[in-house]
Amino acid sequence: MSKERRRDRQRRVFIVLIGLSGGMVFLLLRLAWLQLMPSASAEASSANWKAESVAQRERELVLDSGRGDFFDREGTALTGETYEALAVFPLQPKARLAGDSADLHRLAGVLGLEPERLLRWMNTLKEPAFWKREGERSPLKLSPAQLAKVNRLHMNGVRILPYHNRYPAGFRAKHALGYVSQHPELLQIDYRDRLSAHKMRLTDQTGGAGLERSLDRLLQGTGPTSVSYFTDGADKPLQGLNWRLQGPHNPSYPLQVHTTMALPIQNQLEHYVDSHGLKEGAVVVLDAATADIVAMISRPQLPTGSLESKQGDTANHAVRAATPGSIFKLVTEAAALEAHVTDEREIFRCNGNYGHYGLHCWKGGGHGDVTLQDALAGSCNVVFASLAERLSASQLTVTAAKLGIGYQVGWVSTGAFAPLGKPLRLLPEEEAGTIFAVPPTVRDGGQLAQTGIGQRDVKISPLQAANLVVTLLNEGVVREPRLVHEIRYGDGRLMAKLPKQTVQAQYGRILPRTAETILQGMEAVVAYGTGQSIQEGSWQVAGKSGTAQIMQGSRERLNQWFVGYGPVKAPRYAVAVLAENRCTGTSNQATKLFRGVMDILAEETNKQEAGAIMGWNPAP
Numbered sequence: 185m186s187k188e189r190r191r192d193r194q195r196r197v198f199i200v201l202i203g204l205s206g207g208m209v210f211l212l213l214r215l216a217w218l219q220l221m222p223s224a225s226a227e228a229s230s231a232n233w234k235a236e237s238v239a240q241r242e243r244e245l246v247l248d249s250g251r252g253d254f255f256d257r258e259g260t261a262l263t264g265e266t267y268e269a270l271a272v273f274p275l276q277p278k279a280r281l282a283g284d285s286a287d288l289h290r291l292a293g294v295l296g297l298e299p300e301r302l303l304r305w306m307n308t309l310k311e312p313a314f315w316k317r318e319g320e321r322s323p324l325k326l327s328p329a330q331l332a333k334v335n336r337l338h339m340n341g342v343r344i345l346p347y348h349n350r351y352p353a354g355f356r357a358k359h360a361l362g363y364v365s366q367h368p369e370l371l372q373i374d375y376r377d378r379l380s381a382h383k384m385r386l387t388d389q390t391g392g393a394g395l396e397r398s399l400d401r402l403l404q405g406t407g408p409t410s411v412s413y414f415t416d417g418a419d420k421p422l423q424g425l426n427w428r429l430q431g432p433h434n435p436s437y438p439l440q441v442h443t444t445m446a447l448p449i450q451n452q453l454e455h456y457v458d459s460h461g462l463k464e465g466a467v468v469v470l471d472a473a474t475a476d477i478v479a480m481i482s483r484p485q486l487p488t489g490s491l492e493s494k495q496g497d498t499a500n501h502a503v504r505a506a507t508p509g510s511i512f513k514l515v516t517e518a519a520a521l522e523a524h525v526t527d528e529r530e531i532f533r534c535n536g537n538y539g540h541y542g543l544h545c546w547k548g549g550g551h552g553d554v555t556l557q558d559a560l561a562g563s564c565n566v567v568f569a570s571l572a573e574r575l576s577a578s579q580l581t582v583t584a585a586k587l588g589i590g591y592q593v594g595w596v597s598t599g600a601f602a603p604l605g606k607p608l609r610l611l612p613e614e615e616a617g618t619i620f621a622v623p624p625t626v627r628d629g630g631q632l633a634q635t636g637i638g639q640r641d642v643k644i645s646p647l648q649a650a651n652l653v654v655t656l657l658n659e660g661v662v663r664e665p666r667l668v669h670e671i672r673y674g675d676g677r678l679m680a681k682l683p684k685q686t687v688q689a690q691y692g693r694i695l696p697r698t699a700e701t702i703l704q705g706m707e708a709v710v711a712y713g714t715g716q717s718i719q720e721g722s723w724q725v726a727g728k729s730g731t732a733q734i735m736q737g738s739r740e741r742l743n744q745w746f747v748g749y750g751p752v753k754a755p756r757y758a759v760a761v762l763a764e765n766r767c768t769g770t771s772n773q774a775t776k777l778f779r780g781v782m783d784i785l786a787e788e789t790n791k792q793e794a795g796a797i798m799g800w801n802p803a804p
Contacts, residue, residue, distance in 0.1 A: 253350070256445045356451075394613070444668065475664065505643035518702060532553070580632070668682050710725055743763070744762070745760070
């Protein structure tokens with residue numbers, strides 16, 4: 185062998201040895217890095233690989249979101265219903281029909297479908313799903329007969345499973361409760377900590393309004409309950425693994441929120457106002473002694489879709505401030521009496537024209553000579569404009585505050601609410617309203633006159649209006665309307681009580697004598713004033729009507745009100761009714777609705793009293 189060939193072979197051997205040495209060095213470095221890197225990273229990587237492996241063969245279906253439910257004051261469920269439903273997991277057609285294909289025809293017959301349609305739906309599934317009728321939001325609730333028939337079938341990937349439906353069939357969304365939907369903007373405000381910790385996603389659902397929002401952190405619970413079904417790479421069921429139930433298994437959750445609402449009254453009033461044509465407005469019913477919210481209705485009705493996505497008019501008109509018109513004369517009279525610029529003995533003269541600011545009385549020719557009580561009964565603009573001009577803006581504002589007007593009056597925790605670790609306001613959308621948009625710096629007689637009859641900048645909510653009546657009935661003590669009285673754990677243990685509360689008024693309260701004088705005037709309204717049309721009914725009632733002139737775009741419209749209480753001798757309920765944006769020239773719809781609302785309340789009260797005497801509770 186020549187020297188040249190030997191040198192060439194030695195060169196090739198040298199190159200091979202260098203490559204092997206480099207490979208060995210790389211392997212040694214790799215082993216050293218694996219030994220020295222943080223063990224948590226290795227474990228996380230391993231866990232990720234395992235999770236991805238499982239995800240390739242695991243099909244999951246949520247049975248219960250784990251969200252807490254609401255109940256009325258008697259313990260009747262307002263949300264939440266658990267029932268048996270048909271669940272289908274996606275499988276290959278051959279895998280699904282491995283058993284008796286005749287079962288498919290039997291199942292279709294149970295559901296009232298053509299077999300081809302059912303099979304087509306099954307084969308298009310990418311994820312597990314419950315069977316729903318076309319157009320329905322919730323899975324079909326199977327009857328006992330349907331359950332018996334389906335349980336005799338043997339189809340792969342088809343099971344009967346318990347489903348917790350938050351909004352049962354026939355459920356009518358209630359503004360006070362609110363709704364649940366996707367609200368990434370709220371998540372970024374309320375759940376920044378959970379988003380940062382990757383415990384929530386921006387696509388997760390959260391409370392969008394009402395109690396669903398104010399109590400959302402508590403209602404979220406500890407997570408959903410789901411069922412998993414395992415398949416191989418060909419989407420065939422894996423023998424032996426069967427079904428796996430996954431969930432928090434915490435008996436303390438989901439929570440139970442017990443409200444002050446009376447579901448029978450709420451449902452009847454909803455049906456009543458809808459059948460009598462209330463298109464826009466609100467009805468609020470408060471317990472006359474405690475100010476607890478017994479019923480709260482807002483129209484327009486929440487669209488069905490708003491439970492999943494906010495659309496249309498979803499505002500709660502019961503807590504939205506609106507121009508009050510003549511019901512504000514209750515405040516003006518209180519301010520005049522408190523300031524001693526008038527009394528029950530004064531005689532006023534109304535000839536129909538105030539003589540200033542283009543203001544006139546609604547009654548052509550005027551009311552003639554009237555007392556203060558007569559002026560309230562007849563809702564005389566001339567008298568109340570005159571009284572307002574005797575007052576200062578400050579006196580009107582302070583008296584309104586003493587009566588719970590001009591600020592949020594709904595229940596709010598004193599300091600941090602322990603379960604949340606922060607203050608809690610039950611009705612977060614409640615508006616404070618206004619007396620003067622900007623505190624006057626100079627005396628303006630026209631502004632005072634228009635404010636005194638509930639026009640100009642004055643805005644109050646139906647909740648505030650109903651609570652004003654409660655305040656008068658309780659000799660000037662302003663209570664905080666409460667929508668929830670307690671929250672319990674899932675096993676029934678008490679988590680928190682929400683006590684009855686009074687407003688710590690900055691300016692104190694009105695005199696009991698002032699409240700008594702105004703209540704007598706409200707009786708006169710129905711006895712011989714603007715409320716005469718509602719004298720006849722189950723209960724004797726008292727109240728005050730109001731009609732406010734407003735502009736809706738370029739069109740003149742009316743806000744029609746009636747606020748009052750009943751029965752007069754032993755008040756049980758305070759009620760505010762608002763019919764918004766009514767056409768000019770129409771009669772006061774709120775007055776008519778108020779009478780009907782009171783008759784329904786009287787009927788329900790009689791049922792309860794009869795049940796108490798007989799020792800049974802009437803069915804809700």
